[in-house]
Amino acid sequence: xxxxxxxRIAGFGGQGVILAAAVIGKAAAIFHGAHAAMTQSFGPEARxxxxxxxxxxxxxxxxxxxxxxxxxLVVMSQEAYTRFAPGLKPGGILITEQDMVRVxxxxxxxxxxxxxxxxxxxxxxxxxxxxxxxxxxxGAVTNLLDPDALRKAVADSVPPATQKLNLExxxxxxxxxxxxxxxxxxxGDHEEALSLESA
Amino acid sequence: xxxxxxxGNEAIVKAAVLAGCRAFYGYPITPASEIAxxxxxxxxxxxxxxxxxxxxVAAANMLYGAAAAGVRCMSASSGPGISLMQEGFxxxxxxxxxCVVADIMRGGPGLGNIAPEQGDYNQIVKGGGHGNYRTLVLxxxxxxxxxxxxxxxxxxxxxxRNPVVVLADGYIGQMMEPVEFAPPIAxxxxxxxxxxxxxxxxxxxxxxxxxEPDLLERHxxxxxxxxxxxxxxxxxxxxxxxxxxxIILVGYGITARVLKAVVEQARSxxxxxxxxxxxxxxxxxxxxxxxxSRRAKAFVVVEMSTGQLVDDVRLALEGRVPxxxxxxxxxxxxxxxxxxxxxxxxxxxxxxxxxxxxxEVLVHG
Numbered sequence: 001x002x003x004x005x006x007x008r009i010a011g012f013g014g015q016g017v018i019l020a021a022a023v024i025g026k027a028a029a030i031f032h033g034a035h036a037a038m039t040q041s042f043g044p045e046a047r048x049x050x051x052x053x054x055x056x057x058x059x060x061x062x063x064x065x066x067x068x069x070x071x072x073l074v075v076m077s078q079e080a081y082t083r084f085a086p087g088l089k090p091g092g093i094l095i096t097e098q099d100m101v102r103v104x105x106x107x108x109x110x111x112x113x114x115x116x117x118x119x120x121x122x123x124x125x126x127x128x129x130x131x132x133x134x135x136x137x138x139g140a141v142t143n144l145l146d147p148d149a150l151r152k153a154v155a156d157s158v159p160p161a162t163q164k165l166n167l168e169x170x171x172x173x174x175x176x177x178x179x180x181x182x183x184x185x186x187x188g189d190h191e192e193a194l195s196l197e198s199a
Numbered sequence: 200x201x202x203x204x205x206x207g208n209e210a211i212v213k214a215a216v217l218a219g220c221r222a223f224y225g226y227p228i229t230p231a232s233e234i235a236x237x238x239x240x241x242x243x244x245x246x247x248x249x250x251x252x253x254x255x256v257a258a259a260n261m262l263y264g265a266a267a268a269g270v271r272c273m274s275a276s277s278g279p280g281i282s283l284m285q286e287g288f289x290x291x292x293x294x295x296x297x298c299v300v301a302d303i304m305r306g307g308p309g310l311g312n313i314a315p316e317q318g319d320y321n322q323i324v325k326g327g328g329h330g331n332y333r334t335l336v337l338x339x340x341x342x343x344x345x346x347x348x349x350x351x352x353x354x355x356x357x358x359x360r361n362p363v364v365v366l367a368d369g370y371i372g373q374m375m376e377p378v379e380f381a382p383p384i385a386x387x388x389x390x391x392x393x394x395x396x397x398x399x400x401x402x403x404x405x406x407x408x409x410x411e412p413d414l415l416e417r418h419x420x421x422x423x424x425x426x427x428x429x430x431x432x433x434x435x436x437x438x439x440x441x442x443x444x445x446i447i448l449v450g451y452g453i454t455a456r457v458l459k460a461v462v463e464q465a466r467s468x469x470x471x472x473x474x475x476x477x478x479x480x481x482x483x484x485x486x487x488x489x490x491x492s493r494r495a496k497a498f499v500v501v502e503m504s505t506g507q508l509v510d511d512v513r514l515a516l517e518g519r520v521p522x523x524x525x526x527x528x529x530x531x532x533x534x535x536x537x538x539x540x541x542x543x544x545x546x547x548x549x550x551x552x553x554x555x556x557x558x559e560v561l562v563h564g
C-alpha cells in the first residue's frame with residue numbers, strides 16, 4: 001500500500017455502497033495492520049437515490065479524514081460516474097459496474113477496469129451480493145490489500161447466515177479481476193481487454 | 200479488546216454500555232439517529248432500558264427521573280432536539296444529578312440542514328437552559344475519542360453530579376474508524392443520595408426549587424464552587440507541534456482534524472505552526488492557552504460557526520496576542536487548502552522557504 005490511498009465508492013441506495021466501503025476499511029484497519037477512516041454521504045436519500053462512501057487507507061494515522069481527489073473510484077451507477085469521474089486523480093484507477101455504467105470516453109491517464117458485478121451476483125442466485133463481488137474485483141485489480149484480509153473482513157461484516165454466499169461472491173469478483181489482469185498482461189491492450197465481456 | 204471499525208455514533212453507545220450506562224431515553228434526529236438505533240440494540244442486551252420518548256422534552260425529563268434513581272443514564276440529539284431538551288438540563292443541573300448527553304451538531308438556525316456544523320457551541324458550552332448552571336462539555340475529534348470521552352463523561356458526571364455533554368459534529372458522528380473499547384466496568388450501585396423507592400432512601404429529596412432567596416443563593420454558590428473546582432481539575436487540551444510554534448491554531452472536533460493536516464503542510468512551507476485542540480470546552484483550557492501565548496506571535500481560531508469558540512480564546516488570552524479567525528458554516532467543512540491559504544495571506548511576511556527547499560530550486564533552476 002502506498003502511504004495514503006483515497007477511495008470513493010458510489011452508486012445508488014440499495015446497492016450496498018456503504019457496506020462495500022466498510023468492508024474495505026475493516027480489511028485495512030483490522031486485518032491488514034494499516035489505518036483507515038470511512039465517511040459516507042448522509043441525507044434525505046431513499047433507496048434508489050444516490051449513495052456514496054469514502055475510505056482512506058494509510059500506513060500512518062489519518063489526520064484529515066476527507067477524500068478530495070480519490071486514487072480509486074468505484075462506480076455502480078451512471079449518475080455516480082457522471083458526478084465523480086471528473087474528480088478522479090490523474091493516473092488513478094476507475095472501476096465500473098460495466099452493465100450499469102456506459103463510458104463513452106475514458107478520462108485520460110486513468111486505468112479503467114469493468115466488471116458485470118450485478119450479473120455475477122445473479123449467477124450466485126442473489127443480486128444483493130453485487131457489492132461484495134465488487135469488493136472482490138476491487139481487491140484483485142488494485143492489489144492494495146492482502147486478499148485474505150479482505151476475505152476476513154467480508155466474513156466479519158455480514159450476517160452469519162449469508163457468510164458462505166458472500167464469500168462466494170467475493171471469490172467470484174476476485175477471480176474475475178484476476179483473470180482480467182492476466183488477459184491484460186497477455187495482450188497489452190487495455191482498451192481491448194475492457195471491451196471483452198465476461199469469459 | 201480487539202479493535203473494531205465503528206461509526207462515531209455507535210461508538211458512543213458501546214462505550215456507554217461498557218461504562219455501566221443502563222438507561223437511554225431519546226428521540227431520533229439526523230445526524231444523531233444512529234445513537235438511538237444502537238441504544239435500542241445494545242441497552243436491552245445489557246439488561247438496560249431503551250425508550251423512544253414522544254418528544255425531546257419528554258426524553259430530557261425521563262433522563263431527569265433515571266438520574267434521580269442513581270442509574271447511569273444518557274440521551275442524544277442534535278440541533279432542534281437539543282434546544283427542546285435544555286429546560287430539562289437546567290433542572291438536572293439544578294438538582295445536582297449526573298447524566299450524559301451526546302449532541303451531534305448539525306446546521307442551524309431553525310431546521311437548518313443535516314450537514315455538520317459547530318454553531319451550537321454557545322448553546323452547550325455556555326448553558327442553553329435558564330439559570331446559573333454549566334454543563335461540562337467534551338469534544339472528541341476521532342471515533343476513538345467518541346468512545347473514550349463518553350467513558351470519561353460518565354465518571355465526570357458522577358464526580359461533579361452534573362450533566363456532561365459529549366459535543367461532536369455530524370462528521371465525527373457519521374465517520375467510521377477503528378476503535379479499541381475500554382473493558383466493561385461493574386454497574387455502579389445507586390449513590391446514597393438517589394431515590395430508589397426503598398425505606399432507606401425515603402427521606403432523600405431531589406429538587407431544584409429553593410423559594411427562599413437566601414437558600415437559593417447558598418445553593419447557587421455551591422454550584423458555582425463546584426464549577427470552579429472543575430475548572431481547576433478537569434480542563435484538558437491536546438497540543439501538537441506547539442513547542443516552537445509562532446502561530447497557534449485552535450479548533451475542536453472535525454475542524455481539529457483538518458488543522459492537524461494544516462500544521463504539517465504549513466510546516467513544510469516554513470511556517471512555524473502548532474495546534475491547540477481543546478478536549479474540554481467547559482472547563483476551557485485557559486491555562487494551556489496562556490502558556491502557549493508566551494511564545495506565540497498569533498493565535499488563529501478555525502471553527503464551523505460565525506465565531507463562538509473564538510470568544511473563549513480571546514477571553515483566555517486577555518489581549519496578550521492577536522487573534523485571527525477563519526470559518527465555514529452551513530454544513531461546509533473547511534479544507535486544509537483554504538486554511539493554509541488564509542495563513543499564507545495573513546502571515547506572508549514570515550513565509551520564507553527553508554534552506555533545503557531553496558537549494559533544490561537552485562539545482563533545478
